Amino acid sequence: MGAxxxxxxxxxxxxxxxxxxxxxxxxSHVALLFTWMLLxxxxxxxxxxxxxxxxxxxxxxxxxLRKDATDxxxxxxxxxxxxxxxLPLLGGEGPRAAGGRIDLDRRAIAWRTAQNVADLxxxxxxxxxxRGGWFGRSAYANYRGRGATAIDWVIDGVPYLPMGTDSVGxxxxxxxxxxxxxxxxxxxxxxxxxxxxxxxHEWLAPRSRVGIATGDDKLTRYQGSVEYRWKQGxxxxxxxxxxxxxxxxxLNTDARVSSGVFKAQFxxxxxxxxxxxxxxxxxxxxxxxxxxDTIGAGLKxxxxxxxxxxxxxxxxxxxxxxxxxxxxxxxxxxxxxxxTMSAEGLILGLRRPRWRVGSTTWIRDRWTPLTVRGxxxxxxxxxxxLNAEANHEWHDGDRTSDWVGLQGALAxxxxxxxxxxxxxxxxxxxxxxxxxxAQDLDEVELRGHWQSSLLTLEGGWSRTGSFAPxxxxxxxxxxxxxxxxxxxxxxxxxxFTPRPWLRLGGWYSDPQGAAPDGLPPTHxxxxxxxxxxxxxxxxxGIFELRLxxxxxxxxxxxxxxxxxxxxxxxxxxxxxxxGIAMKLGGFQFYWDRSNTQGTQLTYVPGFKxxxxxxTFGMRWEFxx
Numbered sequence: 001m002g003a004x005x006x007x008x009x010x011x012x013x014x015x016x017x018x019x020x021x022x023x024x025x026x027x028s029h030v031a032l033l034f035t036w037m038l039l040x041x042x043x044x045x046x047x048x049x050x051x052x053x054x055x056x057x058x059x060x061x062x063x064x065l066r067k068d069a070t071d072x073x074x075x076x077x078x079x080x081x082x083x084x085x086x087l088p089l090l091g092g093e094g095p096r097a098a099g100g101r102i103d104l105d106r107r108a109i110a111w112r113t114a115q116n117v118a119d120l121x122x123x124x125x126x127x128x129x130x131r132g133g134w135f136g137r138s139a140y141a142n143y144r145g146r147g148a149t150a151i152d153w154v155i156d157g158v159p160y161l162p163m164g165t166d167s168v169g170x171x172x173x174x175x176x177x178x179x180x181x182x183x184x185x186x187x188x189x190x191x192x193x194x195x196x197x198x199x200x201h202e203w204l205a206p207r208s209r210v211g212i213a214t215g216d217d218k219l220t221r222y223q224g225s226v227e228y229r230w231k232q233g234x235x236x237x238x239x240x241x242x243x244x245x246x247x248x249x250x251l252n253t254d255a256r257v258s259s260g261v262f263k264a265q266f267x268x269x270x271x272x273x274x275x276x277x278x279x280x281x282x283x284x285x286x287x288x289x290x291x292x293d294t295i296g297a298g299l300k301x302x303x304x305x306x307x308x309x310x311x312x313x314x315x316x317x318x319x320x321x322x323x324x325x326x327x328x329x330x331x332x333x334x335x336x337x338x339x340t341m342s343a344e345g346l347i348l349g350l351r352r353p354r355w356r357v358g359s360t361t362w363i364r365d366r367w368t369p370l371t372v373r374g375x376x377x378x379x380x381x382x383x384x385x386l387n388a389e390a391n392h393e394w395h396d397g398d399r400t401s402d403w404v405g406l407q408g409a410l411a412x413x414x415x416x417x418x419x420x421x422x423x424x425x426x427x428x429x430x431x432x433x434x435x436x437x438a439q440d441l442d443e444v445e446l447r448g449h450w451q452s453s454l455l456t457l458e459g460g461w462s463r464t465g466s467f468a469p470x471x472x473x474x475x476x477x478x479x480x481x482x483x484x485x486x487x488x489x490x491x492x493x494x495x496f497t498p499r500p501w502l503r504l505g506g507w508y509s510d511p512q513g514a515a516p517d518g519l520p521p522t523h524x525x526x527x528x529x530x531x532x533x534x535x536x537x538x539x540x541g542i543f544e545l546r547l548x549x550x551x552x553x554x555x556x557x558x559x560x561x562x563x564x565x566x567x568x569x570x571x572x573x574x575x576x577x578x579g580i581a582m583k584l585g586g587f588q589f590y591w592d593r594s595n596t597q598g599t600q601l602t603y604v605p606g607f608k609x610x611x612x613x614x615t616f617g618m619r620w621e622f623x624x
Contacts, residue, residue, distance in 0.1 A: 015491070018104050021426050022186050077205075084204055085267045086265075088322070089182070091157045092195060095354065095378065095387065097421075098409040106181045111592055112581075113591075115592070120185075126509045128554075137173070137285070141258060145484050145516025147470045148169030155197075157324070163432075165297070165335050167430070181200065187421075188443070190423065201237055207621065211224070216614055217245075219245050222241065223239075225242045232268065238263075240260040248613070252289060255286065257282070257284075258280075261279050270317075272312050277305075278305070279307075280304045281304075283334075285298055290606060295477050309324060311323065318351070323348050324348075327345075341365060341367070342364065345360065354379045355379070368393050369393075385408070391425075396431065402427075417451070421445045421448050423441045426438040440466070445460060455497075456493075459491070460489075467483065477606070480566075489510070493507040503527075507524065525551070532545055544582070548578065548580075550577045552575045552577075553572075577595070578592075586622060589618050590617060590618075593613065
């Protein structure tokens with residue numbers, strides 16, 4: 001992020017007029033949204049006292065009206081302090097090795113100017129996002145040269161498997177960030193596991209959120225959610241988003257994504273409950289055409305996820321046995337032939353204050369009929385934490401996957417610490433492809449770090465085994481990614497916090513020797529942040545402000561090979577991005593500007609980003 005160059009800030013008058021028109025919302029949209037907001041969340045308005053009551057002989061006294069409104073307001077505010085039990089999260093159970101995961105909660109996500117989940121992955125060292133143009137286009141993430149299968153996705157404890165047009169990878173840009181309440185990124189030397197959690201409302205007071213956003217080239221986004229809980233245990237909630245990104249850097253490259261999450265639950269006590277959840281995602285993305293050449297595939301279809309879950313727990317939060325039974329049904333309907341997959345899952349866990357053991361079993365009707373996973377976590381004493389897992393999968397065609405993983409962390413005196421991770425075995429990385437065979441897993445990682453009140457330093461070394469990655473489906477000119485041999489990686493990171501409101505940080509990643517296809521060498525991200533709650537003037541903390549700037553830079557590399565097997569060069573580049581977020585009570589405003597230097601370079605050859613592209617929006621959150 002940074003100021004744009006002078007030559008890129010000069011625009012014609014016509015361009016300015018078009019930009020001004022693109023930032024305006026039509027009156028009908030505003031009226032409709034305002035009406036919806038009033039219906040979704042009652043507002044405690046001022047009661048008029050000087051108007052006659054034409055429906056009664058005697059008008060009500062003003063002081064009685066004020067007393068009635070005050071009583072109702074106090075009763076409603078009391079509900080905001082009454083917590084009710086919710087379903088426990090699945091997949092993130094501890095104890096776990098410290099440093100093995102990056103956790104982002106609801107507040108952390110809301111304060112970032114990220115437009116989608118792919119933006120959040122940019123914070124992970126070793127991740128290179130294939131940005132396919134303006135927002136609304138594909139934005140797959142490549143981690144350490146692993147290609148389309150680099151990331152395993154899980155939503156509310158249920159694996160989210162590739163389906164439809166792309167039977168190998170999952171495009172994270174299609175997930176609506178406003179519908180995600182928590183993100184956990186589990187790091188392994190040769191892969192990531194990303195766990196996404198939708199909201200669980202744990203207060204008796206109803207909660208609703210409304211958001212609108214716009215940007216260059218008439219980009220628009222509408223968001224809304226409503227959540228209710230009753231003291232008997234019943235809960236109902238719904239969230240929806242409509243995102244429209246018209247053509248920006250290509251020819252007729254419009255993209256529209258509509259998504260929703262709807263759930264009903266009954267949790268009468270903290271030790272039992274049931275939930276039915278329905279997720280839907282409808283995508284209409286045109287082909288990416290530039291100068292008469294189609295370089296990006298289109299996508300049109302709808303994916304739905306139905307989840308039904310029941311859980312039972314015996315014991316307390318820190319010491320219990322828990323069993324979860326899940327039924328899941330996934331369906332894709334669109335460009336390719338319709339696909340449906342059903343699964344039944346059983347998750348068991350035994351927890352004690354310093355250890356936990358658990359198992360997960362999935363039975364599916366296609367691709368991977370059986371998955372069995374065992375896991376354990378142990379904290380023998382406060383300075384040591386360990387977790388391990390063992391996996392077995394049986395796929396169609398009598399193919400199998402078997403691997404084990406181990407993570408550990410050691411906290412040393414004077415702020416020093418060390419982490420380690422390894423995985424061994426073999427795995428079929430694309431079971432939906434009948435021709436895919438198991439590849440060996442042989443990876444190890446060592447990290448050391450030192451932390452003080454002002455400075456945190458981190459350095460890591462890892463080695464990944466030979467691997468044959470799959471390309472990302474939407475990028476038509478990149479025909480394949482070349483197989484890579486055993487690779488060593490060096491990563492460095494630092495965070496400097498001279499003041500509580502000022503933070504500077506960044507990471508650097510570089511494969512030793514020949515860089516794998518699909519990501520550049522000498523890749524780094526640097527972020528600066530000013531964040532203040534102005535506690536001297538606003539002791540309540542009702543007002544907050546965040547200013548952030550990011551610089552991402554890399555050297556020359558190879559993005560992949562074309563149909564003739566010729567390597568496609570990726571030029572080294574530097575991109576700046578900046579954002580502002582302001583919060584006043586339940587109201588939040590944000591502004592985000594990408595490619596502030598107006599560079600003509602790209603993340604993926606051919607997919608240009610708009611110069612000085614900007615978006616801004618507002619969100620309101622209401623209770624009672």
